[in-house]
Amino acid sequence: MMIANYMKEFTYLDEVWFVVSPRNPLKEAKELLNDELRLKMTKMAIEDYTGMKVSDIEFHLPLPSYTINTMTKLTHDNPDKEFTLIMGSDNWNNLPRWKEHNRLQREFKILIYPRLRHEVCIPDELCENVRLVEAPVVEISSTFIRNSLKEGKNVRAFVPPCVYDFIETHALYRS
Secondary structure: OHHHHHHHHHOOOOOEEEEOOOOOOOOOHHHOOOHHHHHHHHHHHHOOOOOEEEEOHHHHOOOOOOHHHHHHHHHHHOOOOOOEEEEEHHHHHHHHHOOOHHHHHHHOEEEEEOEOOEOOOOOHHHOOOEEEOOOOOOOOOHHHHHHHHHOOOOOHHHOOHHHHHHHHHOOOOOO
């Protein structure tokens, strides 16, 4: 939430949309909770924020989910909006593994959030669409939170209280 809030408040973005993905082709399916649970927790996490929205658009697209398909569909369905992809520098460095990554870089604006130990090199020809945001670095990822929960750690300080309570009540992410 810190990164999303930073992007909304300190960049040109009017809104931040969270797209819950049912199947990331670069992740193991077993790593993910049930789609509806993740959608519910995402909605809970943003309920106190203005200018944030949750989308289940990828639930209605062919699997696996590819970002280029999602961005194309969002643009088609919302012609009055200009969509920008937000990603961490770790994902930026893995972008060549993504489907149609060159098209994604050409057709959509991309804001890159800095991560420690992940240098960012933006080719000159992409400087118009791609920008590294000079934001405070927060090294707490969803993977860190999930793994900490599996180990029985208290992550209350890292997630919204309503989401933490939901995770605890439903014993989610336990080994």
